[in-house]
Amino acid sequence: MAVLVTGGAGYIGSHMVLDLLEAGEEVVVVDNLSTGFRRAVPQEAAFVEGDVGDGALIARLMADYGVDAVIHFAGSIVVPDSVADPLGYYLNNTVNSRTLIAEAVRARVPHFIFSSTAAVYGIAREMPVGEDAPLQPISPYGTSKLMTEWMLRDTAIAHPLSYVALRYFNVAGADPKGRTGQSTPRATHLIKVACEAALGKRPGLEIYGRDYDTSDGTCIRDYIHVSDLIRAHGDALRHLRAGGDSAVLNCGYGHGASVLEVLDAVERAAGCTLDKRDAPRRPGDAPELIAGADRIREVLGWTPIHDDLDGIVSSALAWERKL
Structure with a gap:
């Protein structure tokens, strides 16, 4: 089978x-x-x-x-x-x-x-x-x-x-053993884009909206x-x-990070300051999206082991350096 x-x-x-x-x-x-x-x-x-x-x-x-x-x-x-x-x-x-x-x-x-x-x-x-x-x-x-x-x-x-x-x-993030990761050209995932910017693969990045009803005005994601x-x-x-x-x-993990918090994590991992530009909101983006994560643990017995934003960013950056 x-x-x-x-x-x-x-x-x-x-x-x-x-x-x-x-x-x-x-x-x-x-x-x-x-x-x-x-x-x-x-x-x-x-x-x-x-x-x-x-x-x-x-x-x-x-x-x-x-x-x-x-x-x-x-x-x-x-x-x-x-x-x-x-x-x-x-x-x-x-x-x-x-x-x-x-x-x-x-x-x-x-x-x-x-x-x-x-x-x-x-x-x-x-x-x-x-x-x-x-x-x-x-x-x-x-x-x-x-x-x-x-x-x-x-x-x-x-x-x-x-x-x-x-x-x-x-x-x-990417495979902890470095075997695979996000390789798609013109990807729109925030962490991927920020890692590319940190390594000079793109000329900075845009923050799509700072006027959301969130803690720092940017979108929050899990x-x-x-x-x-x-x-x-x-x-x-x-x-x-x-x-x-x-x-x-x-x-998901049941907690979130804002766009600015993600970019701070990328800057810490890469040891650089990103070139950030403000841009209008994108169509279809919700202000905040965080998972209710209890049911998957109850039904499947799922236990995550990589629940750390800095760790996620570090693995993504390590993969990006290999491309």
Whole structure:
């Protein structure tokens, strides 16, 4: 039996592949390399360049490798881009996910883990935001992911498919062993951008809004180390294989840091002063987003080990120096 990892050549997916291989799993990766890198996939994993919207390809892979679980990372993730190109996001994130789920049902794949997002909450009324909070996404990105959650919910009722949807908060950092990290050009993740600026790879960076109703006027996010996020996926896979119920779970630490606090951490790690410029707010950005993180610990027994902003930034900076 094998685990099919979509988007396994990307930032988060490549960490997942390493973790699965270390656990002794057979792994097959499908990635169209639009943002991922072939070099990020270890030779021990089977790799196929292709699209999750290609039903015939997915069907063949599931049959050839005896897939018993899908971990679905492939998708588009930039909030402002989704506002400019909503139909592109609904195609790549929702329509293609529908194809993947349909092929999993046809192949009788019993387990499915989905990379969802805290953007499904939109501008939450209370912090931290729990899984039962109103779902009011304010961007096509968030809506496209929520629609996939709904498809999984309804499919699990109609077919013998169990799933875990993990709602990511802000993923950052890099593999502690230095094997993989965030390599995507023109990335928009704050810590990635700030590390590039600290190393002279870009001419400073912009702070998008200083007039939010937060402690220092900048947006606050719950930053989670990518290795802890991957640990949650491994816990979810073991949960499902042990007969656990389907679940939708937040994946964050339960506390946040502002944009300015993140930039201070980057300056400490790099020993420099960043060139920071003020800019208008970006469409679709919520002022604050912090995970209610109790349920994932209760359901999966998840225990993070990298809950430290300075550590997250240091690992991201170390990876950036290698690129």
